Amino acid sequence: MQRFTELSEDERTERLLRVAGKGLLAYGLVGDLRLVAGDADAVFRLRAGGHSYAVRVSAAGRDHASLLRELVWLAALGRDTRLAIPEPVLTLTGDLFRSVSMEGVPGTRACAVQRWVEGERREAEPREDEAAAAGRLVGALHAHAETFRWPDELQMALVPPADRLLHAADALTTALDAADDRARLCDVVAAVADRTSAAGNGPEEIGPVHGDLRLRRLRHAAGEAGVLGFGNCRTGSFADDLSVLWSDLGGREATPALRTALLDGYASVRRAPRATPDEFEAFASLRCLEGAARLVVDARTRRGVPAEVVEQVGREIRRAADALPL
Numbered sequence: 001m002q003r004f005t006e007l008s009e010d011e012r013t014e015r016l017l018r019v020a021g022k023g024l025l026a027y028g029l030v031g032d033l034r035l036v037a038g039d040a041d042a043v044f045r046l047r048a049g050g051h052s053y054a055v056r057v058s059a060a061g062r063d064h065a066s067l068l069r070e071l072v073w074l075a076a077l078g079r080d081t082r083l084a085i086p087e088p089v090l091t092l093t094g095d096l097f098r099s100v101s102m103e104g105v106p107g108t109r110a111c112a113v114q115r116w117v118e119g120e121r122r123e124a125e126p127r128e129d130e131a132a133a134a135g136r137l138v139g140a141l142h143a144h145a146e147t148f149r150w151p152d153e154l155q156m157a158l159v160p161p162a163d164r165l166l167h168a169a170d171a172l173t174t175a176l177d178a179a180d181d182r183a184r185l186c187d188v189v190a191a192v193a194d195r196t197s198a199a200g201n202g203p204e205e206i207g208p209v210h211g212d213l214r215l216r217r218l219r220h221a222a223g224e225a226g227v228l229g230f231g232n233c234r235t236g237s238f239a240d241d242l243s244v245l246w247s248d249l250g251g252r253e254a255t256p257a258l259r260t261a262l263l264d265g266y267a268s269v270r271r272a273p274r275a276t277p278d279e280f281e282a283f284a285s286l287r288c289l290e291g292a293a294r295l296v297v298d299a300r301t302r303r304g305v306p307a308e309v310v311e312q313v314g315r316e317i318r319r320a321a322d323a324l325p326l
Contacts, residue, residue, distance in 0.1 A: 085226060
């Protein structure tokens with residue numbers, strides 16, 4: 001049998017579609033399945049009984065504990081709030097997902113069914129009222145996170161910004177050849193370390209966070225915002241979590257008004273994190289460095305770091321530097 005990785009995209013999708021169909025037996029759901037995303041986990045939209053669901057088939061090797069951590073929080077949010085989030089649907093036996101194996105598909109795949117989040121994507125030209133709705137959404141997530149705790153076996157320790165920064169800098173330094181890029185990296189690391197060191201660590205500042213709150217993950221409907229993509233949820237800083245949207249709203253003529261609306265919306269739900277604009281930018285730059293470091297690590301895992309990756313890393317470091325007044 002031909003290896004899964006050697007199949008065409010259509011052939012891989014067809015096999016994953018069969019995995020999803022087998023997983024759905026555990027839910028007693030039958031309907032039309034259509035692929036809507038396939039970068040890491042494959043996501044299908046299921047229409048059944050007049051309702052829409054997202055059916056996720058995990059990537060091979062996906063840590064089931066991280067999936068369970070995500071679904072446990074989503075289930076609690078669905079129970080405790082009225083937020084538009086992809087609340088998990090339980091199997092007929094009350095489980096959060098079903099593990100599925102199938103010939104021709106490597107690994108055991110977790111199949112999870114979640115409520116479909118309706119709404120428009122508005123990342124290209126967000127309005128002030130939409131930025132405010134996004135702020136209310138994030139404020140509600142963080143308000144819930146103040147009292148929510150994962151079971152002991154799913155708990156995550158907080159990784160301080162300084163440790164994240166050191167890990168990213170180590171990977172990046174080994175990939176940079178140009179002296180000016182290395183010098184710029186040192187300047188960015190010093191600035192980010194200084195401006196994230198004051199982040200609070202009490203329950204009002206630290207807790208479960210979404211982890212990737214980008215504009216493209218939001219859905220707008222009836223004046224409110226919903227959100228997808230909880231796969232990076234973890235214990236983290238609320239200011240860091242909010243900084244992702246802060247950064248995404250940048251680079252526009254309306255940026256000051258949009259950012260004000262975002263923070264005002266947040267503050268209408270709970271007290272905003274004690275972070276200045278410089279600190280938001282520092283957290284955004286830290287994430288930029290982490291993204292560049294992942295490029296290096298992934299490339300090195302495969303066959304070494306090619307020149308185009310080094311060039312991209314250099315661009316990311318310059319972007320991080322531009323966001324900070326060094």
